[in-house]
Amino acid sequence: MEKFSYRIKNIKNSKIDPHLREIIRKKLDHYINLLNENFTSRNVELLGIVTYCCKALKVSGDPLTAENIVEEVKAWEGSKYTPEEILAIFNKVKNLIN
Numbered sequence: 001m002e003k004f005s006y007r008i009k010n011i012k013n014s015k016i017d018p019h020l021r022e023i024i025r026k027k028l029d030h031y032i033n034l035l036n037e038n039f040t041s042r043n044v045e046l047l048g049i050v051t052y053c054c055k056a057l058k059v060s061g062d063p064l065t066a067e068n069i070v071e072e073v074k075a076w077e078g079s080k081y082t083p084e085e086i087l088a089i090f091n092k093v094k095n096l097i098n
Contacts, residue, residue: 031047039064049073054093070090
């Protein structure tokens, strides 16, 4: 399996505030750990969709529950992902949504 990496800290001539760069680096590291470095298109897409749906539920004032997240992801993606796949990612990201 090919190993992916990034180096946001070593961007030459970056105008990104160093503090912001560190926040971005930490978030990327955290999401990499959530996926256990399994960067298949399917896993990365599901992580993004679940994260987006969690934020959408929060903004709309709906409770961030397992039932609501499965329903929301299904509304976007139909039967592409099983409830088990959705909930596995949801349980990893639900406390990160702010």
